[in-house]
Amino acid sequence: MRRRTGRLLFAALAATSLFAGALPAAADTMPAEEQEDADFGFESFEASESAEAPQFPTTDDPRVGLQAGPGETAGQAILNLEKLASLPLAPGANTNSDLAFTGDYVISGNYNGFNVYDVSDPTEPQLRTSIICPGSQNDVSVYGDLLFMSVEATSAKIDCTSGGVTSANRFRGVRIWDISDIDNPVQLNGVQTCKGSHTHTIVEDPNDDDNVYVYVSGTAGIRAAAEPPFNCTGASSLLNRDTDNFSVTVIKVPLDDPDAAAIVNRNARIFSFCGDNSCEDDHANGSLNAFPPSNPQPLYPEGSGREPGGQSASQASTCHDITAYPQIGLAAGACQGRGLLIDITDPANPRRIDAVEDYNFAYWHSATFNNDGTKVIFTDEWGGGSGARCRATDPLTWGANALFDIVETNEGLKMEFASYFKLPMVQTNQENCVAHNGSLIPVPGRDIMVQAWYQGGTTVFDFTDSKNPVEIAYFDRGPNHPTSLQTGGFWSTYWHNGYMYGNEIGRGFDVFDLTTSEFLNEVEIAAAKQVQFDEYNVQGQERLVWPATFTTVRAWHSAAQRQGVLSAETDANLTKFIDRSEKSADSKNAAQRRNDAALLKAVGNQLGDSSVEQGLKNALSELSDTLR
CATH class of the missing domain: 1.20.58 (Methane Monooxygenase Hydroxylase; Chain G, domain 1)
Known part of the structure; x- marks a missing residue:
């Protein structure tokens, strides 16, 4: 299958020290109900009682005190956006997850499979196709006529049916679908991996048009050694060079024969002392605890806004999410306890070139570059996304974004801390709220991002001045329930071809448009809408280029x-x-x-x-x- 041509179109012109020691034993037979929690929530990090409360604007923000309720019955607050459409959760869907874009279609992953929406008219999106195929998280990406899906649950089966899971019919890894007929997707062989796939990233090689690579991040338990076909091992010892911990997996997909997709680097050692696989013989393939960070950050002085707050930080043994930007040869790895800058000029053999930690971060979750590759934003999914983390007692530095400038030094590229950004308002104890998935909005000359915050809603912020990010637009609903926290909210909100699409975990699918304001004028919005992609995966960033108009x-x-x-x-x-x-x-x-x-x-x-x-x-x- 060859990739489609003309992918880029134009409208007018063609913390404290991280945990040391061993990881938990492999959870290769985790019950489905525990797997569900593990897939969604990770470890829950509780705030220190001694943490200093931040100063929030709590009185005049319309998002404060919204009425609770299911679906569209909840109260709503909106600023500098227009909500064009809302569709309920698709039949059979359970827990909406990530989004991918191809042509006039938005593909929406969910824990039970995926749905395809026709958005040729963004004001009237239509559910086009629904596929039932259980296997959390079912995050999705597209490349030409191929759809890739992350599967991590131990209860997922090769044939997408439920029940009766055995070591012989279990599927954990990356499913591959042929979507050349969007109404009748066909499942191909796919690729099984030792850790399954919590998320994945499509990586292009600018020098190879015949293949595409997939970086696989697995965060759950490792398969039992006896389960075919891998002889996997969850050993955490730094003396065991064969451990499947402390690595990411690289898959190579021949575009002419995607059924032949296979692992080409089972354990890419971006966590090793040297940053790649070249020092495996030194048994240096352990966690980031084992080497001094190349960009060390001292214990921040009191009053700096970056001193430790008391929450636990996760060990860095794998990446939760990797965002690749092949046109600049870099990727950013949000890797549990650290943020990594990675050289991907050889896609099959990624190499770490810098690492940062942050005493306010609990779980490095995802990353976004600005368009010219001089900045990177990392998100902290403090509490795993299932807790209320935007309360008046929660510091503005926790569960937030951390902005770094990427600078050239005598030692090569380094990431230098610039600032934090978190929603500048409070949410209730009934709303899970933390930084989550977003993407750039292509306004020329400015760095602007739209981002999901679970039940914190969707926000748009300008980080052109990386030391002073500013919120410029938002949409929020009230809690799912007035007295108890029922997990929900926006998993992802992304810009694509002129509009913003949000995947609500339990409420469904939303479409938004920007409106003019003091922050964005008519010509800036019109210029952003000129940038059109035939397909787009947010974790595989592509350079934004504007037509000569x-x-x-x-x-x-x-x-x-x-x-x-x-x-x-x-x-x-x-x-x-x-x-x-x-x-x-x-x-x-x-x-x-x-x-x-x-x-x-x-x-x-x-x-x-x-x-x-x-x-x-x-x-x-x-x-x-x-x-x-």
Whole structure:
């Protein structure tokens, strides 16, 4: 199966020290009810009673005190967004999970299988296809006509039926489906792994069009050694070089024969002393506790906002989620107790190049790069996503995002802490709330992200200034229940082709649109909507590229104005010559058209060296070339 062509389309133009010691024994026969909890919640980390309470705005935020209730009966608060549509949980679905995008379809994973929504009209999404195939979490990704699905539960079967699970018919790993007929997906062989697959990441090799790679993160128990076909081992000793702990698994998928997909690196040792498999003979393939971090962080002084808060930190023995950005040769691994920066220029053999820890983080969960690869955001799923973590007594540094700048040093690329971002309002004891899955919104010259926070709702924030992130839009519902915490809320909210799609764990599927505000003007939103992908997986980031249009140029100009980098004279000249060129763009006077187009490049030469000015200069130059 060859990948589709024309993937990128345009609308206008073609903590304290981590735990030491052994890990728990492998849970290869975990009961289904325990597996459900393990898949969803991980370890629950309780706040220290001595933790200093943060200062929240608790009185005037419309999200505070929303009425509880199931479905659309709950109270709702919305700012600078428009909710276009809401669909209830699809028949047969249980616990909505992650999303992937292909063509006019959104594929929604859930613990019982997956659903396909037709969003060709985002205001009226239609449920197109439902597949029942139990096996938490069933996180999904797409590549051409292939759908990949993560399966971790010990109760999942190869044939997607329920009951009667044995070592011979159990499936734990990555399922692969042929979705060339979107109404009739066909399950292919798939690939079994020792740890199953909690999440996975599609990784492209820029030098190889015939294969694609899948990084597999497994966080549950390891198969019993006797269970075929692996001879797996959950040994945690640093003296056992064969342990399936302290690693990620790499699968290679031949696109012409996906049934032949197979593991090419069973244990990629990105947790070792040297950061890859080259030092296995030194028995250095243990946890990150075993080596000093390459970017050590001292015990933060009191009052810094980063001193230890008292919550436990998870041991780093595998990655919960890996976000790959092949076009810059990097991946970011959110790996339980640490955040990793990974070189993926050789996709089959990833190599750690930096690691950071944070005394306020309990469980490094997921990661997002900004578009130019100079920043990375890590999320902390403190409490595993199943607890109320946005209360007035919960610090703003816990269960939050940590923003890092990626900087070039004499020792190579390093991650330097910039700030935290957490929802700037309180939620009740009845709402599970913590940082979870989100994606970039492609506004030229700005770093903007939409993100799910379980029952904290969905938020949009600007982190262009990585030291001062600012919330600019949100949507929230009241609790599922007025007196008890019933797990729910948004698992994922992602931007795709002009709209935001949210997967609510128990309430269903939502579609949102941005509205103009002091934070985003009409031209910035229009420019973001120009970026169109034929398919998109958030954990496999692709560079955002804008078409050469006046909308793009005006959005870059707005970004430069917002950042205050333009002199009054340069700002006036930009407005003058952009307007002039747009008026003559359709003129029959070719000489006038060429002259005005040349002025776009001329005014671009007045710009400075800041990244936003250079982006605007490039946009002016590209537009000028199309108008001549």
